[in-house]
Amino acid sequence: MKAAEFKYERPGSLAEAFALLEDGDLDATPLAGGQSLVPMMNFRLAQPGMLVDLSALDEIKGISGDGGGLRIGAMTRYVDLAASALVAERAPLMAMALPHIAHAAIRNRGTIGGSVALADPAAEMPALLLALDAEITVQSSAGTKTHAAADFFLGMYETALQSGELVTAITVPAPAPDRRFAFYELARRHGDYAMAGVAVAASGAPGGVCSDYRVAFFSVSDRALRATAAEAALDGKVPMDGAEAAIAALGEIPFAGDLNAATATKQHLSGVVLKRALERV
Amino acid sequence: MSGPQTIFDKPNTYIGKSVPRADAVRLTQGRGKYVDDIQLPRMLHAAFVRSPVAHGRIVSINVSEAKAVPGVTAVFTGADFVGQVEPYVGVLSHLAGLRSAPQMPLAVDVARWTGEPLVMVVASSRAIAEDAAALVEIDIEELDPATDMERALDADAPVIHAEFGSNLAWERLVEAGNPDAAFARDDVTVVERRFRFGRHTGVTLETRASVVEYDPSERMLTYWYSGQAPHMMQFILAKHLGLPEENVRVVSQDVGGSFGIKIHTYGDDIATAAAAKILGRPVKFVADRLESFLTDIHARDHVVDGRIAVTADGKIAALAFDDVTGIGPYSMYPRTSAIEANQVLNLTGAPYLIEHYRARARVVFQNKNMMCQYRAVGHPIAMAVADGLLEDAANEIGMDVVEIRRRNLVRDDAYPTVSATGMKFDDLSHHKSLDRLVEMMDYDARRAEHARLRKEGIHRGIGLVSMVEVTNPSPMFYGIGGAPIASQDGTTIRLEAGGAIHVSSSVTEQGQGTNAILAQIAAGVFGVPLDRVKVTTGDTRSTPYGGGTWASRGAGIGGEATLQAAHALKQQVLEVAATILQSTPDKFDIVDGHVVDADGGPPRMSLSDLARTVYYRGNELPSDLSPELVATRHYRVSDFPFVFTNGAMAAEVELDPETGFVKVLNFWAVEDCGRVINPQLVDGQIRGGVVQGIGGAFYEECIYSEDGQLENATMADYLVPMAFEMPDIFVAHVETPTKTSVLGAKGAGEAGTGGAPAALMNAVNDALRPLGASIHQMPMTPERVLKALGTV
Numbered sequence A: 001m002k003a004a005e006f007k008y009e010r011p012g013s014l015a016e017a018f019a020l021l022e023d024g025d026l027d028a029t030p031l032a033g034g035q036s037l038v039p040m041m042n043f044r045l046a047q048p049g050m051l052v053d054l055s056a057l058d059e060i061k062g063i064s065g066d067g068g069g070l071r072i073g074a075m076t077r078y079v080d081l082a083a084s085a086l087v088a089e090r091a092p093l094m095a096m097a098l099p100h101i102a103h104a105a106i107r108n109r110g111t112i113g114g115s116v117a118l119a120d121p122a123a124e125m126p127a128l129l130l131a132l133d134a135e136i137t138v139q140s141s142a143g144t145k146t147h148a149a150a151d152f153f154l155g156m157y158e159t160a161l162q163s164g165e166l167v168t169a170i171t172v173p174a175p176a177p178d179r180r181f182a183f184y185e186l187a188r189r190h191g192d193y194a195m196a197g198v199a200v201a202a203s204g205a206p207g208g209v210c211s212d213y214r215v216a217f218f219s220v221s222d223r224a225l226r227a228t229a230a231e232a233a234l235d236g237k238v239p240m241d242g243a244e245a246a247i248a249a250l251g252e253i254p255f256a257g258d259l260n261a262a263t264a265t266k267q268h269l270s271g272v273v274l275k276r277a278l279e280r281v
Numbered sequence B: 001m002s003g004p005q006t007i008f009d010k011p012n013t014y015i016g017k018s019v020p021r022a023d024a025v026r027l028t029q030g031r032g033k034y035v036d037d038i039q040l041p042r043m044l045h046a047a048f049v050r051s052p053v054a055h056g057r058i059v060s061i062n063v064s065e066a067k068a069v070p071g072v073t074a075v076f077t078g079a080d081f082v083g084q085v086e087p088y089v090g091v092l093s094h095l096a097g098l099r100s101a102p103q104m105p106l107a108v109d110v111a112r113w114t115g116e117p118l119v120m121v122v123a124s125s126r127a128i129a130e131d132a133a134a135l136v137e138i139d140i141e142e143l144d145p146a147t148d149m150e151r152a153l154d155a156d157a158p159v160i161h162a163e164f165g166s167n168l169a170w171e172r173l174v175e176a177g178n179p180d181a182a183f184a185r186d187d188v189t190v191v192e193r194r195f196r197f198g199r200h201t202g203v204t205l206e207t208r209a210s211v212v213e214y215d216p217s218e219r220m221l222t223y224w225y226s227g228q229a230p231h232m233m234q235f236i237l238a239k240h241l242g243l244p245e246e247n248v249r250v251v252s253q254d255v256g257g258s259f260g261i262k263i264h265t266y267g268d269d270i271a272t273a274a275a276a277k278i279l280g281r282p283v284k285f286v287a288d289r290l291e292s293f294l295t296d297i298h299a300r301d302h303v304v305d306g307r308i309a310v311t312a313d314g315k316i317a318a319l320a321f322d323d324v325t326g327i328g329p330y331s332m333y334p335r336t337s338a339i340e341a342n343q344v345l346n347l348t349g350a351p352y353l354i355e356h357y358r359a360r361a362r363v364v365f366q367n368k369n370m371m372c373q374y375r376a377v378g379h380p381i382a383m384a385v386a387d388g389l390l391e392d393a394a395n396e397i398g399m400d401v402v403e404i405r406r407r408n409l410v411r412d413d414a415y416p417t418v419s420a421t422g423m424k425f426d427d428l429s430h431h432k433s434l435d436r437l438v439e440m441m442d443y444d445a446r447r448a449e450h451a452r453l454r455k456e457g458i459h460r461g462i463g464l465v466s467m468v469e470v471t472n473p474s475p476m477f478y479g480i481g482g483a484p485i486a487s488q489d490g491t492t493i494r495l496e497a498g499g500a501i502h503v504s505s506s507v508t509e510q511g512q513g514t515n516a517i518l519a520q521i522a523a524g525v526f527g528v529p530l531d532r533v534k535v536t537t538g539d540t541r542s543t544p545y546g547g548g549t550w551a552s553r554g555a556g557i558g559g560e561a562t563l564q565a566a567h568a569l570k571q572q573v574l575e576v577a578a579t580i581l582q583s584t585p586d587k588f589d590i591v592d593g594h595v596v597d598a599d600g601g602p603p604r605m606s607l608s609d610l611a612r613t614v615y616y617r618g619n620e621l622p623s624d625l626s627p628e629l630v631a632t633r634h635y636r637v638s639d640f641p642f643v644f645t646n647g648a649m650a651a652e653v654e655l656d657p658e659t660g661f662v663k664v665l666n667f668w669a670v671e672d673c674g675r676v677i678n679p680q681l682v683d684g685q686i687r688g689g690v691v692q693g694i695g696g697a698f699y700e701e702c703i704y705s706e707d708g709q710l711e712n713a714t715m716a717d718y719l720v721p722m723a724f725e726m727p728d729i730f731v732a733h734v735e736t737p738t739k740t741s742v743l744g745a746k747g748a749g750e751a752g753t754g755g756a757p758a759a760l761m762n763a764v765n766d767a768l769r770p771l772g773a774s775i776h777q778m779p780m781t782p783e784r785v786l787k788a789l790g791t792v
Ligand SMILES: Cc1cc2nc3c(=O)[nH]c(=O)nc-3n(C[C@H](O)[C@H](O)[C@H](O)COP(=O)(O)OP(=O)(O)OC[C@H]3O[C@@H](n4cnc5c(N)ncnc54)[C@H](O)[C@@H]3O)c2cc1C
Pocket: A029, A030, A031, A032, A033, A034, A035, A036, A037, A038, A039, A054, A074, A075, A100, A101, A102, A103, A106, A109, A110, A111, A112, A113, A114, A115, A117, A118, A120, A122, A123, A124, A125, A161, A165, A166, A167, A168, A191, A192, A193, A194, B716
């Protein structure tokens, strides 16, 4: 299919972008990497009146140190995250997960902001941000707001983003020196959206007891979500020692099946990926 | 004089050599010319409104808003083509009892599958056509769909064609010996399994595409087509658009894969031709990926209840099965949708000596997209049923799966033979191929390694298949049943003035390298360097008449015609040379573009000198010599209905019992396709086929909802194996040339697709067996494996 007719603008500043996005008559939609939006347009599932291409907005691109943490502009592409020494050092969880996000060609264009704004329940990035206690900065002409990742992802393709707002940055706090991470997903084919996946963070010495667990699943429910009962079951334990109790606590998750896995299969596989991630913490 | 029999020993033959194909550089540089590359003056573009429901009565269609969109030239409904297009019915007389209903390019009053074309919009661009298509208002009264083929014959199932009284399209029973008595023997072990094969499709890189131009001044229709049977399409377009056959020209340039998808009659293609004829302007239709999934033929939707009886010493005492397959609401025109079930009946157990056999197939209508012939028609089902039952039986009686094959495979020196189902076999090498396979994969060592690894919790499995493949079909395949499908093919070879040769053949190239092997044969047999050969295929106006390339017939049939034509041209040239050089033809040979003395020595005359003498300076020749320097030969297989090939394959997999994931570690294929013309191209065919087999075994499935919606009609959701999912594939050959031709080549195009699923399923079951589980449903998805294990 061919996309329905649309107008196209490539503003040079955020202010210009907001002017376009907030003009209700234009029916404008932001375009980031286009790796989700353009396919939807080609199926005519999305028919925006105007695309506002964010690719010239240098002010929302790039990775910088923020204290001991990270500030990542929304228009930073996966390929740049994967190449960044700063990301590898301060958010190693992201470095672990990036090779699993789609394929190289898609990572060349896809952006962190696009993934966050889209909130695909099967996407890795929202779960990573939950496990990293990241914050999401959104902006409109009215000003800037900051959401904790935990308050941002509300449902399938549903977020706290209001119309006219843009995601402008993701901030990741400095990890504690003994913070450790693990990531595990099961995808039918390499590069596919996962059947189930999990990102884990915890503090403690290697092989020893850990605390302050984060267990964030993706592709098992209508959104990325933290399994707080599992986190509690793990607290104060060596990861693998707590695995069984954590898996038993997964019943709290409102599992939702898809074409590749019915609800019961999602639940089973969630236990498997959690165990395998805990082995790697 | 060198006769055709000795060509294989000639120093300048290209047969058996992996020379690079002439089009490789062009295609990889993106200079291929596909249908969508064609731009004609005043060309229009088509888009279709398709049925949103699996079964529904069309109450009304309102096209007025669509027609009003600027840029729209015409909007056609099914009714508009009544009288313009003669309806078509997909039946053949040799498939006795097969029935199907007449079809029109656009549904006229009842839509019978989701995606069936209902309305065609023709506009100045595809985007405008789609804009307008969105404005077509169709009121459809939904009817109960019959989607589940296993319930389509139930008394209370909605009947899709009321005139037939049931959804049964065709039924056939084959019986040999006394299977009941054999199953009842008290010294046999009986194994019963239910096999399920998922519906899948061909997924060609270049989707189906048509550009059609009609010139009313000459009543001449030209159809640029991405396909594999130009002359068949010429007949179909002429017949159903009411034109003389000679007024239809069909041209296939480069084709981006076909796999059998593109040899059928599709409503949207016929509508494109009809619109071009009515409007007197060229019309282009290129299926997008969604349309491809919804309407390209599907294949393999079968449920088979199979039974095997084996004696304690591993002999097959009897084999029986019952196959039900759902083909969609019509039998596809003109090849019909009964061929796949027919192949399953004919081929199951074909490698083995089986005296007592019973097989029944029922082919049923259902409200899903149509099924028809896709690469390795019926083979994956036949091989998986027979070899799945055989390996399970071997395990029941505690016998090794190689050993049980050795005890049942037809002996290599027993040919010709006739199978329980009446298939005639000759020149096969099941034992030699199996021996080669066992050696190549280091079978015993690998088994021992698996036993050791199992103790460490690593679950690996090995599965095998011994198979036959139908290739080089004779007129008994289609022609006998009244189909407009040639079983013979022809090649014309002409000596050019510059000393090069031009080959034109009725077999087609759809990416597999047909043109390359024709060039190799012609160059070698005639005696010119390979780069002095140009090849034309895929044009009904300039090639001899023939069937095209399908059923693995390009090399075996087109290749033989080429060999014979090259030999005939060579005789002509030698006659001219003998006259000029004042000797006799048997004193000369052609080597490297030159006439040479038959017993060696320096060149006596270049071919260009010879050709220029004939073409430019005929006055130098005796007046009674009028050389043609062009030869045409046609070839068909006459003594056998098909020329079968055989092969033995094995898969090694590793199972993750916690996740149900299976990784294919290695795959081995030993194939006997007779004379190998280009090893690299044959190996490419085998490997590509194996990968499609991996697709069928683990990934590919058209998933329909109960109400007949295709739920995974995108490349993101319909999973084809990609580079990461491909194991190392080791290929070896046993060469038993067929005696039906001088060339001796059988087909090689479908073996991998036909055999791999059986080997893979057996390998998974080998890995599952110690865990007390088994699986007989494809694709073997992680979820199905987990279900087999009782985990979910
Ligand atoms: C074949 C394939 C496989 C894929 N596999 C995966 C996978 O395994 N895992 C995965 O996570 N993703 C996968 N993706 C999706 C890919 O990662 C997308 O790039 C990503 O989801 C969206 O990023 P984008 O920059 O392309 O956004 P776009 O497609 O440009 O935009 C997505 C949506 O977000 C909105 N948007 C974009 N940026 C902003 C912003 N700054 N503020 C507000 N709204 C914004 C757009 O308006 C649009 O609605 C796959 C995609 C493809 C085509």
